[in-house]
Amino acid sequence: MKVLVLRPERAARRTADALAALGHEAILAPVLTIEDLANPVPDGPFDAVLATSANGLRKLRSRPEIARLAGLPLIAVGDRTAEAGREAGFATVHVAEGDGRALVAEAQARFPKPARFLHAAGADRAFDIAGALARYEHETVVVELYRATAATELPEAAALALADGSARAALHHSRRIAETFLRLSDTAGFAETIRAMPHAALAARVAGALETAGCVRVAVAERPDEASLLQAVLSLVDDGSPYRPGRSN
Template sequence: MNVLVLRPERAAARTAEGLARLGHRAIVAPVLAIEDIASSIPDGPYDAVLATSANGLRKLSQRPEIARLTETRLIAVGDRTAAAGHEAGFAVVHVADGDGRALVAEAMKRFSPPARFLHAAGADRAFDIAGALGLQGYAVVVAELYRATAADRLPQAAEDALARGEVDAVLHHSRRIAETFLRLSDAAGHGATIRALRHVALAPRVAAALTEARCAEVAVASRPDEGSLFEALTRLGDDRSPSGGGRSN
């Protein structure tokens, strides 16, 4: 299948490699770009650093404060974020398997209130980790280290592929990506085209943006990780195979 990949460029390259291993062709067309935020990082001590994305840890690793923070334990969401933590120099990394809610559960399992955490975060957050832990008596300092900036027009790679009818499926790694893609596609005159495509969402919240926009075919990953996203893409393709009553790509 020809699969449109919309996430920011560095992450999109990894996704493209994964798709190629499965025999798919990736059309990389990021609708968001990652930008640094020059925010301060308050002094510790911290009982742990919390990270929900590899982007936060990469930005943290570029800051002078990283030298003292790597002596602290890290709680990271998923293997990819954990790997970024090891690359940043954290020696002790605990992996929360899931999403922000799983990270909160992992932090509560390992620490008792009033433990103090530093959340290496982006400006846009799908789940309020600081608020959830705060309700349980923990202290969370949020350091916003990056923001995802939306494109002002549909990327040319997506524009060209849609115009030629070359897109079979679209991957959506976040609700903001889905919403941005819908808005830019509508503005470019491709609204009807993209709603007839197959869409694969990382989580139910992401899928909701697509179903609310009346996209006809939306699959959801069983877990919020890229392996499960690829599995959902494969199932979607199998459903369209001749044995499933549809077309094969």
């Protein structure tokens, strides 16, 4: 089975490997591109570093400030982000299983008294971690290290796969990916096609964008990790429901 993988290219290749291990083929069609931002890393002191994505830690790793930050505890969302933290040199890594809300809960559990955090972040954030932690009297300094820039047209690989019906499903790792894919597909004339095809979403918030747009076959990962996302899409495709691809008029 061929599956559309829409996340940025570096991460998409890891997803392709995971699909291949399950006997399926990825169609790499990133609708977002990761760009570096040259914002300075603020001075400390900090009690811990927070990260909601591996991208923020990869960008932080290349900064000279990593030498003084890597000795701090890192609180990361998910195993992949935690792994990126260890690769960046963090020795103490705490994993929050879930999303930004889980990270806030983990930070509060680790630091019950007011603390000062550095959040290695992207320019677009789905959840206000600094605001949530402020309710517990924590201070969170946000440094935006990267930006995810949306494509202006549907990637050629996606257009070809939708036109010839070879794409059997699509994976959505974020709400912005889902919304961008929907917009670009509509513009390219595939509105009916993508609303009929199976979609797997990493979280309910991501699925909401697809359902609001009229997609009728949407599965949500049981846990916000890639293994669960792949299981979601495979179970959806294997449920026996018909899918008739094709370009809409």
